[in-house]
Amino acid sequence: VFASDDTFHAAGDGKLGGIVQPPHPRCQLDDSGIYASSHLYDYPSVGHLAQVLSAANIQPIFAVTSPTMPIYQELSRLIPKSVVGELRQDSSNVVQLIAEAYNSLSSTVELQHSPLPPGISLSYESHCGDPPGPPQPHGGFCAGVHINQEVNFTVRVRASSCLDPPQRVGLRVLGFTEELSLELSTPCTCSCTQRQPQAPLCHGGTLDCGVCSCHG
The missing domain is CATH 2.60.40.1510 (ntegrin, alpha v. Chain A, domain 3)
Known part of the structure; x- marks a missing residue:
């Protein structure tokens, strides 16, 4: 579950801080569970994020406030098996939102x-x-x-x-x-034995398994 009241960062945003290295493929959380490499690596692209989530069988639920709903709905179209729900400003509906989103995900087969x-x-x-x-x-x-x-x-x-x-x-x-x-696998050679030299259909060429072979 990803909850936010703002838009998201994507690849290229790190250039504003002089960060150009793409995200590292390994997890960068420290012992406290905090991302400790934000000063080293750029944000992932949407395509990279979709690939990693799909490979790990993670189905994200985006719980976001009303002003950012259209943005995350567009993002959800690019991430397979994801869903977006509207989160109230006081987050009072977060449990209901997650339950409805889970039911939506579990009733979809892709x-x-x-x-x-x-x-x-x-x-x-x-x-x-x-x-x-x-x-x-x-x-x-x-x-x-x-x-x-x-x-x-x-x-x-x-x-x-x-x-x-x-x-x-x-x-x-x-x-x-x-x-x-x-x-x-596919058959890469023809087992046909029908061969007709000087075939009229081939104007003097060879008719081999229905294909004309011309002689220069």
């Missing part, structure tokens, strides 16, 4: 894949509802999911080039540690 190797693309269809309705081509996302409700996803993998050696892609639901690992 499928995510690891970085794709070159030549591979993925597309999703989600089957949401209870019972699951017609496929939705908007990606691996279902909202309003209840306890014990089943949702299904159809994942299509397309290879535009030969995969040699085979490649691996991971699929997981945000918020869960389990991951499905896919090993992808």
Whole structure:
């Protein structure tokens, strides 16, 4: 839970204080739990923050006051599985806000894949509802999911080039540690034996498995 009544810093803000080093990948909290390297490292970028949160399966709840709500709503769109709630000036609704935000997060199922190797693309269809309705081509996302409700996803993998050696892609639901690992391989040679030299279709070239090979 991140609570604030102001906007946030991002990469580049440290230049105002002469700090240009990017944030260190290791935790920089001291023994008292206080960040002790603010004079050494710049703030992280939104992309870096989203990557670290996703890798650690952290689902942030932004509890912010009304004037900053639009800013954090835009930020939430860039951070998967995050939610924004309006915090009263006296913070009297913080418990209710966290409960509502948690219910919103826990009722959302979102499928995510690891970085794709070159030549591979993925597309999703989600089957949401209870019972699951017609496929939705908007990606691996279902909202309003209840306890014990089943949702299904159809994942299509397309290879535009030969995969040699085979490649691996991971699929997981945000918020869960389990991951499905896919090993992808493609036939890189043609086993066809249909070969026709001097084929009329190829104007004297060779018709090999439906492809013309010309002789210079």
